[in-house]
Amino acid sequence: MSNLMSLLGMGAGGIAAxxxxxAVATNNVANANTEGYSRETVSLEALIGPPLAGGxxxxxxxxxxxxxxxxxxxTASGSLASSTASQSAISDLESALTSGTTIDTRFAxxxxxxxxxxxxxxxxxxxxxxxxxxxxxxxxxxxxAADISDARHGADLRIGDNVPQASQLAQQLADxxxxxxxxxxxxxxxxxxxxxxxxxxxxGGSARIDKDxxxxxxxxxxxxxxxxxxxxxxxxxxDPLTGYQKVSVVDGAMTRDVTSSLGGKLGADLTFRDSTxxxxxxALDRLAYDAANAFNGTHATNAALDGSLGHSMFIAPFVVxxxxxxxxxxxxxxxxSDNLALAGPGTAPGDNTGGMALYALATxxxxxxxxxxxxxAATGIIGKLGLAGAEAKSDVDxxxxxxxxxxGLRDSLSGVDTQEExxxxxxxxxxxxxxxxxxxxxxxxxxxxIQAL
Amino acid sequence: xxVTDHRIVDLSAAATARNQSKVAELSAEVSSGLRVTKPxxxxxxxxxxQRGRVMAALNxxxxxxxxxxxxxxxxxxxxxxxxxxxxSQARELAVEGxxxxxxxxxxxxxxxxxxxxxxxxxxxxxxxxxxxEYLLAGTQSLTQPFDPATGVYSGNATARGVSTDTVSSTLGxxxxxxxxxxxxxxxxxxxxxLADALNTNDTTAIRxxxxxxDTAVKQLAQxxxxxxxxxxxxxxxxxxxxxxxxRISESISTAVEADTVAAASDLAKAxxxxxxxxxxxxxxxxxxxxxx
Numbered sequence: 001m002s003n004l005m006s007l008l009g010m011g012a013g014g015i016a017a018x019x020x021x022x023a024v025a026t027n028n029v030a031n032a033n034t035e036g037y038s039r040e041t042v043s044l045e046a047l048i049g050p051p052l053a054g055g056x057x058x059x060x061x062x063x064x065x066x067x068x069x070x071x072x073x074x075t076a077s078g079s080l081a082s083s084t085a086s087q088s089a090i091s092d093l094e095s096a097l098t099s100g101t102t103i104d105t106r107f108a109x110x111x112x113x114x115x116x117x118x119x120x121x122x123x124x125x126x127x128x129x130x131x132x133x134x135x136x137x138x139x140x141x142x143x144x145a146a147d148i149s150d151a152r153h154g155a156d157l158r159i160g161d162n163v164p165q166a167s168q169l170a171q172q173l174a175d176x177x178x179x180x181x182x183x184x185x186x187x188x189x190x191x192x193x194x195x196x197x198x199x200x201x202x203x204g205g206s207a208r209i210d211k212d213x214x215x216x217x218x219x220x221x222x223x224x225x226x227x228x229x230x231x232x233x234x235x236x237x238x239d240p241l242t243g244y245q246k247v248s249v250v251d252g253a254m255t256r257d258v259t260s261s262l263g264g265k266l267g268a269d270l271t272f273r274d275s276t277x278x279x280x281x282x283a284l285d286r287l288a289y290d291a292a293n294a295f296n297g298t299h300a301t302n303a304a305l306d307g308s309l310g311h312s313m314f315i316a317p318f319v320v321x322x323x324x325x326x327x328x329x330x331x332x333x334x335x336x337s338d339n340l341a342l343a344g345p346g347t348a349p350g351d352n353t354g355g356m357a358l359y360a361l362a363t364x365x366x367x368x369x370x371x372x373x374x375x376x377a378a379t380g381i382i383g384k385l386g387l388a389g390a391e392a393k394s395d396v397d398x399x400x401x402x403x404x405x406x407x408g409l410r411d412s413l414s415g416v417d418t419q420e421e422x423x424x425x426x427x428x429x430x431x432x433x434x435x436x437x438x439x440x441x442x443x444x445x446x447x448x449x450i451q452a453l
Numbered sequence: 454x455x456v457t458d459h460r461i462v463d464l465s466a467a468a469t470a471r472n473q474s475k476v477a478e479l480s481a482e483v484s485s486g487l488r489v490t491k492p493x494x495x496x497x498x499x500x501x502x503q504r505g506r507v508m509a510a511l512n513x514x515x516x517x518x519x520x521x522x523x524x525x526x527x528x529x530x531x532x533x534x535x536x537x538x539x540x541s542q543a544r545e546l547a548v549e550g551x552x553x554x555x556x557x558x559x560x561x562x563x564x565x566x567x568x569x570x571x572x573x574x575x576x577x578x579x580x581x582x583x584x585x586e587y588l589l590a591g592t593q594s595l596t597q598p599f600d601p602a603t604g605v606y607s608g609n610a611t612a613r614g615v616s617t618d619t620v621s622s623t624l625g626x627x628x629x630x631x632x633x634x635x636x637x638x639x640x641x642x643x644x645x646x647l648a649d650a651l652n653t654n655d656t657t658a659i660r661x662x663x664x665x666x667d668t669a670v671k672q673l674a675q676x677x678x679x680x681x682x683x684x685x686x687x688x689x690x691x692x693x694x695x696x697x698x699x700r701i702s703e704s705i706s707t708a709v710e711a712d713t714v715a716a717a718s719d720l721a722k723a724x725x726x727x728x729x730x731x732x733x734x735x736x737x738x739x740x741x742x743x744x745x
Contacts, residue, residue, distance in 0.1 A: 119521035120582075122585070386492020390495070
């Protein structure tokens with residue numbers, strides 16, 4: 001009888017173990033669409049066999065995961081987030097600068113109108129056309145300066161939004177380390193991987209699992225953001241020198257500027273703000289400054305319709321910085337096209353040597369420190385942006401391919417296959433049913449035995 | 454390699470999305486006829502096209518200037534031709550007036566005719582272009598160059614240039630000084646003097662004018678020849694600009710325009726691929742449906 005009772009216990013243990021398998025398979029199917037979920041498995045452990053008792057028991061639940069793969073995925077998703085953010089920012093600015101008439105075409109139109117007016121230098125209609133083309137050029141340069149400034153401030157706003165989010169994720173990652181240390185639950189490990197992934201997407205960097213099983217997250221310049229259960233804070237503050245936000249890691253009393261060493265979305269926006277868009281802004285300022293001075297220099301030495309000298313075409317900015325936004329048409333020229341200096345000094349009003357000198361600026365190297373034509377310098381600003389956009393697009397394609405390949409590898413290891421889980425479910429169900437039958441049989445034997453006593 | 458059912462669905466959905474994107478891209482290319490719409494599509498091609506557009510605008514400015522210069526030269530040639538005709542008629546009247554058979558009265562009648570010719574000549578020499586500038590005034594083009602009463606020239610001897618490109622130019626006007634003593638004889642005052650001589654029955658002066666009239670004929674012929682030379686240069690420049698304009702258009706077209714036949718063919722292929730990937734996705738979903 002005691003043996004029958006042991007068998008009954010073995011049967012009950014078997015049912016419990018198979019039910020654990022059913023629970024794990026059901027949980028896997030239930031989480032088949034859960035982002036970052038790693039399929040789990042329960043290990044069934046055979047107990048010491050007869051004559052003592054034997055049977056089976058459910059061991060710990062574990063997940064199918066690879067830290068090496070997770071690490072590669074973090075790097076890849078950080079790169080993809082960076083290249084995608086970069087492409088988006090550059091594409092927006094590119095669209096803004098190429099919508100409507102571009103600055104190089106505005107310059108060409110101005111030169112074209114000057115050539116036409118030079119053929120009829122006393123014709124008011126032709127002179128007015130030159131003044132209008134000058135106004136259009138100024139409006140275009142001012143507009144593009146505003147577009148670039150808006151794009152840089154837009155990136156700065158995104159940086160301001162993403163910094164607290166990254167800081168929050170770092171804290172959550174530290175909390176997840178705490179949770180993992182307590183339970184080592186597969187779901188907690190998945191959660192920690194996901195948080196690290198999200199943090200990589202925002203700031204780049206890298207993470208590793210220390211010997212104590214806790215994750216350590218480090219930025220590209222070595223600044224530690226998460227060390228076990230402790231998280232540093234990522235903060236942003238306005239830099240009075242640049243007018244834009246700088247980003248720092250604050251850990252207790254120590255503050256470290258990480259503005260130039262972030263990756264991910266923040267890194268992309270910082271690079272766009274401080275490099276790509278700034279280069280375009282600086283080039284536009286240089287162009288506006290050079291154009292104003294080149295036109296004014298030639299214009300002032302030639303004669304207006306009344307023979308007077310010294311007129312300007314533009315109100316020339318005093319310094320290169322901010323020249324594009326500050327550029328204005330000369331007020332006297334704006335008011336009266338008779339002030340356009342198309343005649344040479346000391347000549348009659350029908351002379352056009354002044355106009356021809358202005359037209360000659362079209363092919364003179366007066367831009368970029370006397371190395372380029374004005375039109376080439378203007379084309380180059382958008383051309384360089386286009387090149388950066390094409391590179392970013394290429395980076396997105398490459399990073400997408402890498403991320404997709406790694407997603408396939410992860411899915412191969414950790415992904416839930418519902419067909420497979422349904423098979424597992426059936427396997428555990430059948431085993432559980434068989435054990436139920438076994439228990440029922442033992443129960444019948446025991447009942448018979450008891451009745452026979 | 455273990456491939457989950459979710460991965461199969463993801464892959465087929467991704468393939469459908471890629472094909473959809475390709476179809477959208479090719480549709481835009483076929484409908485717009487443009488392969489490159491923004492710099493990042495193909496930075497090198499965009500730069501080529503943009504430099505072409507800039508060059509086209511500059512070329513257009515030169516071309517317009519050349520056109521204006523050419524039209525002015527045509528008008529100038531017409532005016533000088535008219536003046537040549539007037540001088541020839543004046544010579545005939547001078548010969549007629551110099552004839553001893555003429556009386557003071559008949560000379561006065563010829564003189565009246567000569568006065569009329571003089572006035573026509575002054576009017577012709579004071580011709581304006583459509584913008585209101587005097588054609589034969591040199592660069593003093595806002596001031597009437599020939600005095601209506603005396604025919605004396607008050608313009609200057611400066612000819613205006615026309616930019617044939619940003620670094621070269623050719624002459625685009627003929628100054629009225631070509632009709633003055635600096636180039637031979639002072640033609641209009643001479644015509645006035647002839648009219649006066651006829652009116653005053655001054656046969657000596659009438660006969661003396663014949664030599665000046667011969668010089669004037671040659672002077673006008675030479676001026677007309679120079680005008681024709683300038684016109685030819687301008688025409689040649691215009692032809693060069695027109696050809697350049699065509700080459701620029703071709704260059705822009707080659708750089709950014711789509712090969713519509715190839716694009717349409719690619720679109721058909723991409724549409725087929727999209728259709729197939731949609732069918733595959735539907736089939737995969739049906740195959741992996743756990744309720745079946």
